[in-house]
Amino acid sequence: MKPTxxxxxxxxxxxxxxxxxxxxxxxILWITSEDNSPIAxxxxxxxATTPNMDALAAEGFLxxxxxxxVPVCAPARNTILTGIYAIxxxxxxxxxxxxxxxxxxxxxxxxREAGYYATNNSKxxxxxxxxxxVNIWDDSSKDAHYKNRPEGKPFFAxxxxxxxxxxxxxxxxxxxxLRHSPEEVTLPPYHPxxxxxxxxxAQYYDKVEDMDKKxxxxxxxxxxxxxxxxTIVFYYGDHGGVLARSKRYVYETGTRVPFIVRIPEKYKHLxxxxxxGDKVDRMISFVDLFPTxxxxxxxxxxxxxxxxxxxxxKKTEDPEYVYMFRGRMxxxxxxxxAVRDQKFRYIRNYIPYRxxxxxxxxxxxxxxxRSWQAAFKAGELNPIQTAFWxxxxxxxxxxxENDPWEVxxxxxxxxxxxxxxxxxxxxxxxxxxxxDTGFIPEAELIDRTSGTTAYDYMRNSDIDLEQLIEAxxxxxxxxxxxxxxxxxxLSSQExxxxxxxxxGLLILGEKARxxxxxxxxxxxxxxxxxKSVAAEALYGLGxxxxxxxxxxxxxxxxxxFARTHALNVIDSIExxxxxxxxxxxxxxxxxxxxxxxxxxxxxxxxxxxxxNINPSDYGFDMDW
Numbered sequence: 001m002k003p004t005x006x007x008x009x010x011x012x013x014x015x016x017x018x019x020x021x022x023x024x025x026x027x028i029l030w031i032t033s034e035d036n037s038p039i040a041x042x043x044x045x046x047x048a049t050t051p052n053m054d055a056l057a058a059e060g061f062l063x064x065x066x067x068x069x070v071p072v073c074a075p076a077r078n079t080i081l082t083g084i085y086a087i088x089x090x091x092x093x094x095x096x097x098x099x100x101x102x103x104x105x106x107x108x109x110x111x112r113e114a115g116y117y118a119t120n121n122s123k124x125x126x127x128x129x130x131x132x133x134v135n136i137w138d139d140s141s142k143d144a145h146y147k148n149r150p151e152g153k154p155f156f157a158x159x160x161x162x163x164x165x166x167x168x169x170x171x172x173x174x175x176x177x178l179r180h181s182p183e184e185v186t187l188p189p190y191h192p193x194x195x196x197x198x199x200x201x202a203q204y205y206d207k208v209e210d211m212d213k214k215x216x217x218x219x220x221x222x223x224x225x226x227x228x229x230x231t232i233v234f235y236y237g238d239h240g241g242v243l244a245r246s247k248r249y250v251y252e253t254g255t256r257v258p259f260i261v262r263i264p265e266k267y268k269h270l271x272x273x274x275x276x277g278d279k280v281d282r283m284i285s286f287v288d289l290f291p292t293x294x295x296x297x298x299x300x301x302x303x304x305x306x307x308x309x310x311x312x313x314k315k316t317e318d319p320e321y322v323y324m325f326r327g328r329m330x331x332x333x334x335x336x337x338a339v340r341d342q343k344f345r346y347i348r349n350y351i352p353y354r355x356x357x358x359x360x361x362x363x364x365x366x367x368x369x370r371s372w373q374a375a376f377k378a379g380e381l382n383p384i385q386t387a388f389w390x391x392x393x394x395x396x397x398x399x400x401e402n403d404p405w406e407v408x409x410x411x412x413x414x415x416x417x418x419x420x421x422x423x424x425x426x427x428x429x430x431x432x433x434x435x436d437t438g439f440i441p442e443a444e445l446i447d448r449t450s451g452t453t454a455y456d457y458m459r460n461s462d463i464d465l466e467q468l469i470e471a472x473x474x475x476x477x478x479x480x481x482x483x484x485x486x487x488x489x490l491s492s493q494e495x496x497x498x499x500x501x502x503x504g505l506l507i508l509g510e511k512a513r514x515x516x517x518x519x520x521x522x523x524x525x526x527x528x529x530x531k532s533v534a535a536e537a538l539y540g541l542g543x544x545x546x547x548x549x550x551x552x553x554x555x556x557x558x559x560x561f562a563r564t565h566a567l568n569v570i571d572s573i574e575x576x577x578x579x580x581x582x583x584x585x586x587x588x589x590x591x592x593x594x595x596x597x598x599x600x601x602x603x604x605x606x607x608x609x610x611x612n613i614n615p616s617d618y619g620f621d622m623d624w
Contacts, residue, residue: 020267020269020313021298023266023267024154024230025114025115025116025154025297026154026230026231026232026264026267026296026297027146027154027155027156027157027227027230027231027232028116028154028155028156028157028231028232028234028293028296029146029155029157029159029218029222029231029232029233029234030156030157030158030159030234030235030236031159031161031215031218031219031233031234031235032158032159032160032161032235032236032237032238033160033161033163033164033211033214033215033235033236033237033238034073034123034160034161034162034163034164034165034166034237034238034241035073035164035165035166035237035238035239035240035241035242035247036164036208036211036237036240036241036242036257036258037237037240037241037246037252037253037256037257037258038237038256038257038258039204039205039208039258040053040054040057040208040212040258041053041054042054042056042057042058042062042258042260043062043258047180047184047185047186047205048205048208048209049179049180049205049208049209049212050208050209050212051212051216052212052213052215052216052219053212053215053235053258053260055216056215056219056233056235056260056262057260057277058276058277059262059276059277060233060260060261060262060263060276060277061260061261061262061263061271061272061273061276061277061278061279061280062259062260062278062279062280063259063260063261063279063280063281063282063284064279064280064281065256065281065282065283065284065322065340065342066236066256066257066258066259066284066285067255067256067257067283067284067285067286067322067324067340068237068238068239068240068254068255068256068257068285068286068324069085069086069255069285069286069287069322069323069324069325070086070092070239070255070324070325070326070327071239071240071246071247071248071249071250071251071254071255071324071326072094072239072247072248072326072329073094073125073238073239074094074095074125074126074127075091075092075093075094075127075327076238076239076286077123077124077125077126077127077238078091078126078127078128079286079287080107080286080287080289080290081106081107081108081126081136081290082100082104082105082106082107082290083104083107083287083289083290083291083302083304083305083306083307084104084287084304084305084306084434084455085287085306085323085325085434085436086127086325086327087325087327087434087436087437087438088306088434088435088436088437088455088458089101089104089437089453089454089455090437090445090449090453090454090455090457090458091127091128091454092325092326092327092328092437092438093127093327093328093442093561094127094327094328094329094330095125095127095330095597096127096328096442097127097128097129097130098128098129098446098449098453098454099128099129099132099453100128100129100132100453100455101453101455101456103304103455103456104304104455105302106136107289107290107293107294108120108136108137108156109135109136110294110299111156111293111297112138114297114299115153115154116153116154116155116156116297117138117146117148117149117150117153117154117155117156118137118138118155118156118157119137119138119139119140119144119145119146119148119149119155119156119157119158120136120137120139120140120141120144120157120158120160121140121141121142121143121144121145121157121158121159121160122140122141122142122144122160123160123162124140144157145157146225146227147225156293159218160238161211161214161215163207163210163211163214164204164207164208164210164211164237164241164242165242166241166242166247166362166363166366167365168203168204168207168242169200169203169204169207169242169243169366169367169368170365170366172196172199172200172203172367173203173206175199178199178202178203178206179205179206179209180202180203180205180206180209181202182195182198182199182201182202183198184202185198185201185202185205187201188245188253188405189384189385189405189407190245190384190385190387190388190405190407191243191244191245191368191372191385192371192372192375192380192381192385194368194371194372194375195371196367196368196370196371197243197368197371197372199367199368200243200366200367200368201243201368204242204243215235219233228264229264229265229266230264230266231264232261232262232263232264232267232270232296233260233261233262234259234260234261235258235259235260235261236257236258236259236260237257237258237259238257239254239255239257240252240253240254240255240256240257241253241254243366243368243369244357244363244366244368244369244372244388245356245388248326248329248360248363249326249356250324250325250326250336250337250338250347251345251347251406252345252400252404252405252406253405253406255324255338255340259284261311262276263276270296270311270312272310272311281342282310282318282319283318283319283320283321283322283340283341283342284310284322285307285322285323285324286307287306287307288307288308288309288310289307290305290307291305291307291308291309291314292307292309292310292311292312294309294312294314295309295311295312295313295314295315296311296312297312298312298313301314306433306434320341320426321339321340321341321423321426321430322339322340323337323338323339323340323427323430324337324338324339324340325337325338325436325438326338327438327442328442328561328564328599329360329363330360330361330362330599330602331360331361331564331567331568331599331600331602331603331606332354332358332359332360332568332603333351333354333442333564333565333568334349334351334354334358335349335350335351335438336348336349336350337350337427337431337436337438338427339423339426339427339430340400341423343399343400343401344397344398344399344400344419344423345396345397345398345400345406346395346396346397346419346420346423346424346426346427347395347396347397348394348395348424348427348473348476349392349393349394349395349396349476350394350438350472350475350476351392351476351503352391352392352393352394352476352507353391353503353506353507354391354392354572355388355389355390355391355392356387356388356389356390356392357369357372357373357388357389359571359606359610361602361605361606372385372388373389376388376389384407387407393409393411394476394477395411395420395424395477396409396411397409397410397411397413397416397419397420397423398410399416428469431465431469432465432466432469435455435458435459435465436458436465436469437454437455437457437458439465439468439469439471439472439496439500440463440468440496441496441499441527441529441565442561442565443527443528443529443559443561443562443565444495444496444499444527444528444529445457446559446561447559463494464494467494467497468494468496468497468500471489471496471497471500471501472500472503474486474489474500474504475489475500475501475503475504475507476503476504476507478504478505478507478508479508480508480511482504482508483505483508483511483512483514483515486501486504486505486508486512486515487501487505487514487515487518488501489501489504490502490505490515490518490519490521490522490534491518495525495526495527495529495530498522498525498527498530499527499529499530499533502519502522502530502533502534502537503533505518505519505534505537506533506534506536506537506540509540510540510541512537512541513541516538516541516543519534519537519538519541519543520534520538520543520546522534523535523538523546523547523549523550528554528557528559528562528565528566529562529565531550531551531553531554532550532551532554532562532565532566532569533569534550535547535548535550535551535554535566535569536569536572536573538550539573539575540573544575544577545579548575548577548579548580548583549579551566551569551570551580551583552579552580552582552583552586554566555567555583555584555586555587556586556587556590560598560599560600561599561600563587563600564599564600564603567584567600567603567604567607568603570583570584570607571603571606571607571610576611581611581613584604584607584608585618587600587604588601588604588618588619589618594619594620594624596624601620605620605624608620
């Protein structure tokens, strides 16, 4: 058969193309933005104005199922930097500054060892001990730039935009200045139709448009440098956001992110699909970025890394699941784990007795959430909108294809029982595999890891994690018939098991009355976390003075996160007695110089304001 012109051209092209192993190391440019879900035209959002993101997607590969492993910035960034889930290293709480294990490296360090000039412009905030946050980059500053690299070196450069950050909606712009009309906003079904809600949504779309313009400027600069044909470009958002029930929550709106990769033609062996402009439906998440970088540059991937490479010579088979988590958010404790496959999202809530919409000072700076709360208190919401202000179910299951806003919980629907069991099992297997530190309360973990790290403690101690997970699962779904087991847990030698035993009794409420004596005994527990949960349970059973005295004792312990936990309890039980007031004031006066980075003091200030007491009377500046 006579060869066609097309076939001859193919032979010529591939005959001239260099084999992958002969190509120079590619430059890698990361463009990141803060607090934004896939609000973009290329993701099907016709209200969004994102020409630069759309153009990048047309030239590259758009990932349809990309996820932050945690719906808030610092633990998400920690997961990216280390290549292990923040809950594996004990760095899941927002913010916390615990030590990283020596076994765990940072990806920029490995890139530098491979010959890269690595820069970061300029956000850090890695949720680790600041003393370990040194010599990570060749340059990490507002002036950091790949143009400053030594001649002949490939570069890895991060440029982070804060334009779409949550703070961008804290101060309302005048309606006449908005480019996106509040009247044209399509509200999620869980958000009430208030003027403030519509305004914040419209203002946020404006900020996404501004952020998109910044993406264009960075890409234009790359073109002008002459390095575009040598540079792989990644763009992604650091987690979802930003209006209430997105950021901080393990739903699609909190964890799904825009994620686009543009690969030059000379590196087409790295293409994840046939051609630029394709969509890629592989499940990926931030923990995968570290091994993917090493796979792209042909470097060995350390065994301890917990993600899967999705590009390069060590690209793995497509995973079935991605995994997510939630810990303390600033001054408020919560704990959730989530699993996502192509169709379903499963969530396990380990502190279901707290409402979704816990007051959190930073979150409540937005006019939209304040209007939502006001509408709830006025009785103006439908059941879907009201759910945010109620306590949580222990388990949630959503069909994300048919219920994209995740408002129809299928966990109790018999038709989905097999999917529930399957994803519940996947969650447990994952938590065991990564040695999840979250089943030990934060204050307790601090005390027992002095001189080591949470990562090393979970691997080198005799802690029985599976037993802890079983205790937590029992507690979070506690039924009256579980009472003997919960009381037995309360007398365990393991403090974390006692904590979960007390949690289950708290969830049982009045049905836990037979455990009254055991709970009173727990008020003398050596673990302040156990004391605080037992006190909350006892307060609900009528033993109020004993409970408040125990909480007052916790407020004077040296562990600030034990104090934060106790303050959460006082706020939740809505006790405004002189006993509570005196205990909170004594804690503040004992704190010395007030430090806004201490979340116990944030929680204390919130209580004073709730009680209509001027915080400035106790040393809190008005702009603190």
